[in-house]
Amino acid sequence: MSAINQMSDLNLLLAQEHVHHQLSVPQLVEHILERHEGALTDKGAIQATTGAYTGRSPKDKFIVKDDVSANKVDWGKVNQPIDEDTFTTLYHKVLDYLKDRDALFSFKGFAGADEKFRLPIRVINEFAWHNLFARQMFIRPSEDEVDGLDPEFTVVSAPTFKAEPEVDGTNSEAFIMVSFKHRIVLIGGTEYAGEIKKSIFSVMNFMLPQKNVLPMHCSANVGKEGDVALFFGLSGTGKTTLSADPHRRLIGDDEHAWSNYGIFNIEGGCYAKCINLSEENEPQIFNAIHFGSVLENVVLKPNSHVPDFEDTSLTENTRAAYPIDHIDNIIRPSIAGHPNAIIFLTADATGVLPPISKLSKEQAMYHFLSGYTSKLAGTERGITEPQATFSACFGSPFLPLAPSTYAEMLGDKIDQFDADVYLVNTGWTGGPYGEGSRMKLSYTRSMIQAALEGELTSVETYTDPFFGLSIPTHCPGVPDDVLIPKRTWDDPERYDEQAKDLANKFHENFKTFVYASDKIKQAGPAYNRH
Known part of the structure; x- marks a missing residue:
């Protein structure tokens, strides 16, 4: 199946009446509540759970091995290859599955705050709360930019579609597949929203070095004198917490790139760990969680809808996703020296x-x-x-x-x-x-x-x-x-x-x-x- 036919099928899907395009935060919240996908907290954030998958599933991640990727990707346990025919077959199965859903949600935006290097993207979601997540995590286009925004990469997320490993060539019911040739990310079988943001980060890690730009898994902030600091580290090491400094302006909390012009944020939001979160210890993060934010796997106290950040009964990997604008002390746009x-x-x-x-x-x-x-x-x-x-x-x-x-x-x-x-x-x-x-x-x-x-x-x-x-x-x-x-x-x-x-x-x-x-x-x- 050629790339042109694949994109044609995607456009046919997007043209259907049950697809909601570029909804606002209030509109998405209405859909989330009507569809019983989540609940409202006392401060107006959406609380949602992700079922069996409460973290990334690295064994279920694949890169399509084709003439674009074969000689560039570092193949191995991290970058597992899957052939193009297997991907294409599963891709069409997922599209056919989504055509029969009662609703789909589409968001167009950008990865990369620097206009010289940003990547126009589209995210298509089966869940309204996933689309709210994508809207808050990626860079939101202005009203003038939306109509002329032609996505160069598309994420298709179908969490209720379960793969059959013996038929679909996966390792489990879940899969995260990236095709650099067809510029598509295909996600299924997992409701963990973090797969959406990390898949685009992986895409940027492939594309930016070809433009002599270094993508980095780090947070960044800037001091009063314009001095810039980068914070590298895996999840749980403190990137988000330590970069959210009241005495320094935040550039971003997780993904950045370093060009010959300086630093820029790849994202438009923050994805903060919530375990034991308190206003006393992390006031910026705590106060950023209000209407428009998404709390992932955070348990609510009975009869109050107040988040219990100490409750780890679902997972210790509880998360809050919110647009960077929810933090007062930021630099706009997310670019620095x-x-x-x-x-x-x-x-x-x-x-x-x-x-x-x-x-x-x-x-x-x-x-x-x-x-x-x-x-x-x-x-x-x-x-x-x-x-x-x-x-x-x-x-x-x-x-x-x-x-x-x-x-x-x-x-x-x-x-x-x-x-x-x-x-x-x-x-x-x-x-x-x-x-x-x-x-x-x-x-x-x-x-x-x-x-x-x-x-x-x-x-x-x-x-x-x-x-x-x-x-x-x-x-x-x-x-x-x-x-x-x-x-x-x-x-x-x-x-x-x-x-x-x-x-x-x-x-x-x-x-x-x-x-x-x-x-x-x-x-x-x-x-x-x-």
């Missing part, structure tokens, strides 16, 4: 990495390629407690190209624009998960503030014997002993054992990066270095 500081965030469950350390360029490249963190409960199916993981470029699940492509681009930009790089551990201190405690958010904020304001450049440093990291011995607002992780442990010998074990895991993981220079390899943990 080149970054002055780059923060690598990790939630280390072993409790041995320092809460903050300054990285050399080689160390920055090593830790960017390593992308170490502890995968937190709920961010993927089957994860119930933290697990040590390495995710290249702090976003391996979303990288269609080889990690070296992005790492080399980042290294060049660090050199070109002289950015300072820090590794910040938002994980455990005083012992591993289950024994120690999570690093206090107030301490982390103080350390990042000191780094961004240049207060750590002249402070005496201590070189960690296991990881070779330069640790500041003093930071305003943080007890000195907290800065040196070994001092927080009751049993120093156990700390040494854990540190050696983690260092070995770094070395073992880095064996896959055979192309890395000797300087980068030697910038890893000092213990047991080969």
